[in-house]
Amino acid sequence: MTLNTMGLNALFLVFGLGLAVILSIALNEIHARLYKKLAQSIIFLPYFVSWLVVSLMVFGLLNSTNGMINHELQSLHLGAIDWYSTPAYWPVILTVISIWKFAGYNSIIFLAAISGISDELYESARIDGANRLQQIFYITFPLLRPTLVILTLLAVGRIFYGDFGMIYGIVGENSLLYPTTDVIDTFTFRALRGLGDFGMASSVALYQSVMGLLTILLFNGLVKKIRS
Secondary structure, eight states: OHHHHHHHHHHHHHHHHHHHHHHHHHHHTOOOHHHHHHHHHHHHGGGGSOHHHHHHHHHHHHOTTTOHHHHHHHHTTOOOOOGGGOGGGHHHHHHHHHHHHHHHHHHHHHHHHHHTSOHHHHHHHHHTTOOHHHHIIIIIHHHHHHHHHHHHHHHHHTTTSOOHHHHHHHTTTOGGGHHHHOOHHHHHHHHHHHHOOHHHHHHHHHHHHHHHHHHHHHHHHHHHHHHO
């Protein structure tokens, strides 16, 4: 369960923040004001969708009887996949869902950081003959690093905390998927509801807090060492 929690959070962190940076830069390159605001609203909208609604959407896509994806696979004469009994697919599925829901929110944070970059830097780069791609790589990316480090530190500090709403809302108590989706929080919930063992729940909370503190101290020290 610890490995599942860390593994899923690592996937969410790497791909989620990576795509958020790309989205923020792409939005910054849009010069049409109306289209830019429309694009921001569309990618930010999934953040407000509850996990219950997301779980229904995922079920509509993946259920084995009349799911949209299996219907398309069968129309292409490919075999249908029983998604809800095959745990190997779910780290990827959950990562895609997390990116869809949170990448827009994080991209707004990065876009705010980009808006704080002085236009004089880009003007100087243009005078020196730098194209837009070179300006992104040598000005935008380096100046986004502090914001990226802060968001990474915040995410690393909670790497031992699974997203209970996401996992339980989408996977539920499907024991077939536990090998790759069961995280510390969902296990604690089931143990409390089934056994009422508050001592175990308290020890798990202490374990998560201590390991999260050690992880964030280790990562912070590594960042300082790399910077020096």
